[in-house]
Amino acid sequence: MVTTEHNKLEPVKWVDNHADYLYRYALSRLGNSEISRDLVQDVFLAALEKVDSFEGRSTERTWLTSILRYKIIDIYRTKAALRTEVDREQKFEAATENFFESNGHWSDNHEPMPIGDETFDVIQSREFEKILNQCMKKLPGVCLSVFTMKYLDDDSAVTICKELNLSQSNYWTIIHRAKLNLRACLQKNWI
Amino acid sequence: MNTNHQILYDCKNATFLLEKKSDVRLSVKESFELNLHLASCSVCRLYQSQTARISTMIKQILSNREIHQLDKQFKAELQECINTKQKNNK
Numbered sequence: 001m002v003t004t005e006h007n008k009l010e011p012v013k014w015v016d017n018h019a020d021y022l023y024r025y026a027l028s029r030l031g032n033s034e035i036s037r038d039l040v041q042d043v044f045l046a047a048l049e050k051v052d053s054f055e056g057r058s059t060e061r062t063w064l065t066s067i068l069r070y071k072i073i074d075i076y077r078t079k080a081a082l083r084t085e086v087d088r089e090q091k092f093e094a095a096t097e098n099f100f101e102s103n104g105h106w107s108d109n110h111e112p113m114p115i116g117d118e119t120f121d122v123i124q125s126r127e128f129e130k131i132l133n134q135c136m137k138k139l140p141g142v143c144l145s146v147f148t149m150k151y152l153d154d155d156s157a158v159t160i161c162k163e164l165n166l167s168q169s170n171y172w173t174i175i176h177r178a179k180l181n182l183r184a185c186l187q188k189n190w191i
Numbered sequence: 192m193n194t195n196h197q198i199l200y201d202c203k204n205a206t207f208l209l210e211k212k213s214d215v216r217l218s219v220k221e222s223f224e225l226n227l228h229l230a231s232c233s234v235c236r237l238y239q240s241q242t243a244r245i246s247t248m249i250k251q252i253l254s255n256r257e258i259h260q261l262d263k264q265f266k267a268e269l270q271e272c273i274n275t276k277q278k279n280n281k
Contacts, residue, residue: 011273011274012270012272012273014270015266015267015269015270016266016270020260020261023260023261037261037265040261040269044269044273045272045273048195048273048276048280049275051280074254086206098203099203100203102203103200104197104202104204105200105201105202105203106234111234112234112237112238112241114237115241118240123226124202125248129248129251132245132249133252134250136249136252147253150214151250151253152211152245152250152253152254157214157215164197172207174208175210176210176211177207179242179245179246180206183238183241183245186241
């Protein structure tokens with residue numbers, strides 16, 4: 001969508017156009033789906049209050065996102081939500097460290113082993129997906145956001161890093177950790 | 192600079208490079224390290240095939256289950272709420 005002069009607000013399309021985006025943005029920073037969901041609602045309602053202050057110089061989405069950003073910072077100040085998510089990420093990080101010895105070699109009990117018969121035929125894949133879906137629920141919010149943007153929206157690494165405020169090396173570390181954990185979870189739960 | 196010996200042991204680095212490779216072109220050095228490692232490490236070769244399939248499954252799961260989206264009812268109610276409020280503001 002290219003706008004040459006003034007961007008306009010279209011509140012009747014806000015939910016369709018921006019709700020999922022704002023939700024993911026919040027979720028990636030807070031890791032809590034309920035708080036994130038409430039925030040999306042807050043953002044839209046707050047935005048309606050200040051429709052008049054929108055000058056049309058930024059896009060509607062950028063404008064809404066900036067409102068969301070302020071609200072997230074407010075929550076950070078209360079810290080509770082943030083602390084839970086940071087805890088979760090730290091635990092996740094620590095768990096991943098155990099996968100390898102200090103020289104980088106797989107540690108004995110984390111070495112990948114064949115899962116099923118490794119053919120991944122249709123029936124097996126369905127079972128795998130069921131397990132993997134459960135495993136994905138244990139990931140920190142930021143991993144899910146990265147995966148959603150990477151695999152569902154087909155965003156480039158550059159875009160994802162920009163939107164989630166990550167460095168590129170941080171980004172691959174997140175993917176690496178997430179994949180290691182998902183693979184291990186799949187192996188553990190596959191009978 | 193890693194010696195070849197270190198590269199052969201460094202499964203952590205090799206699996207990291209495998210993930211990176213799915214996004215960007217590796218540098219010559221990275222590519223060399225990864226290939227050298229994979230040639231001698233069957234466990235990481237297994238990881239390579241598993242992680243590729245996991246990517247496909249993640250994609251499948253995300254597109255089927257809308258994990259990261261708000262549910263339709265919530266959205267409908269929210270839009271309704273916006274519309275009402277907008278009318279009242281005018």
